[in-house]
Amino acid sequence: MAREESTRTTTPTERQAPAVPPAAPAAARTPGTTAGAAAKHAPRAWATRLVVVGIVLAALNLRPAITSLGALLEEVRDGLGMSGGVAGLLTSVPPLCFAVFGVMAPRLARRFGPAAVVCAGMAAIGAGLLIRPYAGGTAGFLAASALALMGIAVSNVLMPVIVKRWFPDRVGSMTGLYSMALALGTSTAAAATVPLTDALGGDWQPGLAVWAALALAAVLPWLPLVRDRGPAPATPEAVRQDREPAEGEASASGASAPGTSSGTSVSGTPAAARPAPALRITRSRTAWALAVFFGLQATAAYITMGWMAQIFRDAGVSAGTAGLLLAVTMVMGVPLAFVIPRVATRLPHQGPIVLVLGLCGLAGYAGLYFAPSGGSWAWAILLGVSNCAFPLALTMVGMRARTGAGVAQLSAFAQSTGYLISIPGPLLVGVLNQSSGGWGLPIALMSGLMIPQMVVGWLAGRDRTVEEEAAR
Template sequence: MSPSERAAAAAGSAHRTPSGAPRTRAWATRLMVAGIVLSALNLRPAITSLGALLEEVRDGLGMSGGVAGLLTSVPPLCFAVFGVTAPRLARRFGPAAVVCAGMAAITAGLLIRPYAGGTAGFLAASALALMGIAVSNVLMPVIVKRWFPDRVGSMTGLYSMALALGTSLAAAATVPLTDAMGGDWRSGLTVWAAVAAVAVLPWLPLVRDRGTAPPRQGERAHAREGEQAREGQAAQQAPLRITRSRTAWALAVFFGLQATAAYITMGWMPQIFRDAGVPAGTAGVLLAVTMVMGVPLAFVIPRVATRLPHQGPIALVLGACGLAGYAGLFFAPAGGAWLWALLLGVSNCAFPLALTMVGMRARSGPGVAQLSAFAQSTGYLISIPGPLLVGVLYQHSGGWGLPIALMAGLMLPQMAVGFLAGRDRTVEEEAGAR
């Protein structure tokens, strides 16, 4: 073998030796970041795009008012029912593979539902998309904890910011896109399937991952990896009795009450402003302002939360903003509409705070998976009656006084359980193992 051939062989072997590990690790990390961001962008458009075109969908399918009302409760119901299955699926196939399948389910559901041919088919295809959203909701904190254990706050903030951006983008752009494509509501809903299909791609090279973090260099890193692996194996062999943890229950109730407030805001806030004399177009913009507030704050709040020993004060500040916003809606809904929209937008950032605390209240990846599934499934079950109850109170009272009083009343226990969930402790300490 000539010297040049030996040099070429040595260069080739260098890519197969540990010296090639940083390059492999870097690419895997970039793929994971891209997968997290693109997935987060697709966790709400299935819901908010439908809300923008609900009247057209009802007319097109001949949907009754009762069935249309049921649609508002289907998302949290699906999140609760299907989210429970996420940890078991992740243990069997790996979190990356399950999220990849979840993005594929969202794509298929959004592609099928406009052309399903009737109300039953529309609901079934919507459930398919929501199933993909449910498992991805639960596993995002797990993936962040395992791949970025030293950057939980920043990565959760990035994920939450992308989720808020996807939510507001679908709400704002669906109607203009529909008009640009000839006014057919089916085309306006189908376009979001293409966005979901893009989110499948980064996960494909990662589907064989079983949840372990990418390799690190140095003895301390290897020791930390070994400790994490032992913790993960112990947690898998002895599942936590999660219902015995007070922190888990506090976090679940906090998650449920913040979801209740968010769904009430998305579903009813424009009508509150319209009934106060605000033009319909302006009412829609006010809702967009509330939702867009989550984009920058969803990145900032998790970073701040991870630097504090106790996240409860953040929950209190967010709750105080919500109370101020509800007071404004009660006393002067039109006079200070922009301020109330901003305050409620800040209050709705309890969602990224809840996600951050899920990652901080458990030590191991399996523990985060159990806590995430429990908190989100229980929380979404808690959130189901809220929007319906607001509608009933509005219909029977003929005004918004009682519904707004209910919203403000729910904010008080949200602040209390948020403060409890923010204490510096883990569910492993409280629940123990079997």
């Protein structure tokens, strides 16, 4: 945490972020600034509030497309005539889309601005969720799902970037708020989808389509920010004060103000115009450890979201109760997703948190294997605690890089690589369930994957940055 605080005082990217009211005095120091120009910073307070609302609404929409389907997977399979293998493929589509489309997010953000990309992402989610129940056939359902998941993918990658850029001094608390809203949206969709379906006549199609309304509402706070290509530019005085420009900072300036060249500051000063060496993220062991950790926790999360309700239903639990159990698993992330990032930013090593979460996962899987219905509520809670590895991974993305450009690059690398790693997991669970006729082998697979997750999570939690490792 001490390192993070010292970084804030020396990193030019973070001085560009309009986190708080001090933006106005910064503008006043700009040579040639008039009273009218200074007044332009007044809307920045409103913009910051809009960003907070936008982050919360966007986070609420990043999982209902998945957990609403998990709650009605049996009905969707029957309605579309899916086999277990095809259903497994369906549960593997989210990480596949996140890997393929997530890598595009930094480039899109540089060209159009992060706010515009997230706004388009929310619109894509809404359109995909509205179309997929009525697309007709498995292929149409998968294509519409991919459209929604494309919007989720780019928003997933850009959320840590937006938090780092707009709230550089509150990375832990804002990541916690974002993760808490994400967990709330996840659990609400899991718990409410079956009752909503019943209230809408018992047909699974409107029960899935209703979640498009939440996504379309999330478009609204981002619309006024679409033209904002980034936070307030650094003043010439701020640029001159920085005597130790960080590696990759020129590209960070380009990300803050798409439309300028990667080696040119908005201020036009020679110091900012010198391009910095590109960050070779693949040279960092920490980046690889974080990517594998992200991939293994995503594997566990998507297996849980896609299959856990069905595991309980096959154990004799009713559909409504199974949806509630999945919601309990997801809702555990609401308080913990706010607490864990704040605790993580105060620790020099996040490995102990990784171990605690991993042990909870092993205990939950053991209970799911030996007594799936008898202790179902306890297993749901334990697996919910274990799934909080996701906000921890997001927090470590912000902590393992010194600059805004580094965070963007690490976020894209860790999430895209991680989601690629997670693709086979949900598909393999479906195949193992169909071939073995039970859930013993799939649960054994989930338990086995938790061990390497704990190992690489410990390595990713060490106190170092990817810039330092890549420069060696």
